[in-house]
Amino acid sequence: MKKVNFTKALIEGQWQDDVTLTLDDHGMITAITSGSPAPADLVSGYALPGLANVHSHAFQRAMAGLAEYRTSNSDSFWSWRDVMYRFAQKLTPEDLATIAAQLYLEMVTAGYTSVAEFHYLHHQPGGAPYDNPAEMSDAIVAAATDVGLNLTHLPVLYQASGFGGAPLSDAQARFGHTTEAYLRLWDSLAGRIKPGQNLGVAFHSLRAVTPEAIDTVTAHVPQKAPLHIHIAEQMKEVDDCLAWSGQRPVEWLLDHHPLSSRWCLVHATHLTSTETTALANTGAVAGLCPTTEANLGDGFFPLQEYLAQNGAIAIGSDSHISVSPIEEIRLLDYGQRLKYQRRNLLATPDHPHSGDRLYGQALRGGALATGQKTGVLAVGQQADIITLDPASPLLVGTPDRHLIDRFIFSGNRSPVKDVMVRGRWQVRDYTHPGACEITARFTKTMEKLVNLLD
Numbered sequence: 252m253k254k255v256n257f258t259k260a261l262i263e264g265q266w267q268d269d270v271t272l273t274l275d276d277h278g279m280i281t282a283i284t285s286g287s288p289a290p291a292d293l294v295s296g297y298a299l300p301g302l303a304n305v306h307s308h309a310f311q312r313a314m315a316g317l318a319e320y321r322t323s324n325s326d327s328f329w330s331w332r333d334v335m336y337r338f339a340q341k342l343t344p345e346d347l348a349t350i351a352a353q354l355y356l357e358m359v360t361a362g363y364t365s366v367a368e369f370h371y372l373h374h375q376p377g378g379a380p381y382d383n384p385a386e387m388s389d390a391i392v393a394a395a396t397d398v399g400l401n402l403t404h405l406p407v408l409y410q411a412s413g414f415g416g417a418p419l420s421d422a423q424a425r426f427g428h429t430t431e432a433y434l435r436l437w438d439s440l441a442g443r444i445k446p447g448q449n450l451g452v453a454f455h456s457l458r459a460v461t462p463e464a465i466d467t468v469t470a471h472v473p474q475k476a477p478l479h480i481h482i483a484e485q486m487k488e489v490d491d492c493l494a495w496s497g498q499r500p501v502e503w504l505l506d507h508h509p510l511s512s513r514w515c516l517v518h519a520t521h522l523t524s525t526e527t528t529a530l531a532n533t534g535a536v537a538g539l540c541p542t543t544e545a546n547l548g549d550g551f552f553p554l555q556e557y558l559a560q561n562g563a564i565a566i567g568s569d570s571h572i573s574v575s576p577i578e579e580i581r582l583l584d585y586g587q588r589l590k591y592q593r594r595n596l597l598a599t600p601d602h603p604h605s606g607d608r609l610y611g612q613a614l615r616g617g618a619l620a621t622g623q624k625t626g627v628l629a630v631g632q633q634a635d636i637i638t639l640d641p642a643s644p645l646l647v648g649t650p651d652r653h654l655i656d657r658f659i660f661s662g663n664r665s666p667v668k669d670v671m672v673r674g675r676w677q678v679r680d681y682t683h684p685g686a687c688e689i690t691a692r693f694t695k696t697m698e699k700l701v702n703l704l705d
Contacts (some may be wrong), residue, residue: 252281253292253674257638259651260285260298262628264611266651277446278634278674279624286515294637297646297654300626301364302576302610303401303617306479306517306536306567309351309391310372313700314338315572332545335570336422340376344390345698347372348465351394353693356686357574359400359677364635365621366400367567369453369479369517371407371426373436378424384436396445397685399677401635402622405479407455408433408438408468414458426455430464434471447633447673449622455502457492462507465527469508476623477513479538480504484518484549501526510535514535515565515620520550526691527553528677531562536616541582543569551590554583558597558612565616580609580659606656640668 253274260270262283273282316335342350351368358366368391374380383389395402409426413418419427428436441450449657452472454460457480462571469478483489483500492500500520504510510533519530530537539552547570558564566579573579582607587596595605602608616625625635639646639658643666649657658666670678677683 255292257298274674301635301637303365304363305367305565305620312354312571313350348390349696355398362637367403403449407453409455454480456481479515531560536563536620540567540569542573559593563616606659636671638669
């Protein structure tokens with residue numbers, strides 16, 4: 252057991268002074284007291300739960316900013332995807348481990364305490380499995396372990412290049428599995444889960460898996476395992492799904508599967524009002540990635556309508572052109588302001604502060620999408636905590652009720668000073684102990700990879 256005392260902490264939505272948390276040896280909160288400091292590790296700062304990043308493709312961190320050039324007269328998600336495919340062909344397991352470690356270092360330093368890794372880079376170039384079929388997954392797990400970040404690993408089932416089971420292209424061969432081979436991989440990973448880690452399932456998209464495969468996999472894995480899927484990100488996907496099934500992607504999924512809070516529908520950008528209402532009512536999480544969705548020209552998620560019906564949301568950094576939870580939440584809000592030409596659209600009479608409401612929604616949805624006991628400072632939950640620097644020029648002189656708003660909506664220098672994951676300090680005074688070594692390895696890898704997109 253250990254005790255940690257914070258000068259101020261967010262408990263059940265309210266800021267309290269002199270809060271002491273008692274933690275067990277597994278990093279779980281066993282008691283909370285406030286009002287009188289106890290003998291403990293004393294932390295000066297504003298303590299609040301850390302966020303989950305619910306959608307990550309770790310290898311894409313190495314190509315962030317390298318696809319911002321014109322390739323045709325109609326650049327789109329689909330032309331960007333061709334660039335990404337070329338990049339993915341070159342990466343080794345060692346490259347992936349190094350890139351993921353740098354990414355996860357950036358995540359935890361920015362205030363993320365958990366990541367859901369949507370992992371589809373499975374095989375060797377050409378599609379042959381490694382001698383260890385979990386070689387690339389092991390690289391992801393090792394990176395999260397080295398950095399000290401909670402991981403929900405989501406090996407991806409990827410079987411087809413289009414609706415109706417169209418064969419994979421050569422560029423997609425590294426991603427593919429039969430249903431049987433995928434389940435063997437999943438079972439092997441399930442036997443190696445470590446503390447702070449969870450294992451779920453990712454179906455790449457409706458265009459990339461068969462209905463039969465979704466049925467088989469969901470029946471095979473434990474009922475508590477998170478289920479993630481890319482869906483309705485682009486209008487071409489919607490149109491192709493209509494041509495295949497007569498239904499839109501989210502409409503099809505709602506009709507064919509009992510969605511619940513274990514499901515995370517990533518992007519879900521293009522919804523009708525009927526789909527929006529139905530999805531909100533299932534309890535499933537919409538995994539929103541505003542910086543990537545803006546970068547790829549995806550469109551605007553119907554956030555105002557969805558939240559008005561108590562829909563669950565979470566945030567992710569996806570392609571990692573940004574690794575900042577502040578920026579994801581800020582852009583999520585600003586997208587609605589730009590679309591409707593009004594301010595504070597997402598605040599409510601019960602939650603009049605925009606930052607408070609969105610941060611709280613992202614915490615709740617992130618815990619659901621990762622399947623971990625995180626996202627709130629309460630007894631029985633993991634001690635996944637960030638502290639904001641009270642000396643930061645962005646925060647000095649801020650009344651309690653405005654703290655999260657200023658955290659989200661002011662400045663570009665993060666005030667996240669300390670980060671605790673499962674009761675262990677991973678960042679103190681803005682510094683991770685492994686940062687120099689991790690970044691040195693990443694630098695060497697990037698020097699090797701620098702010409703891969705030319």
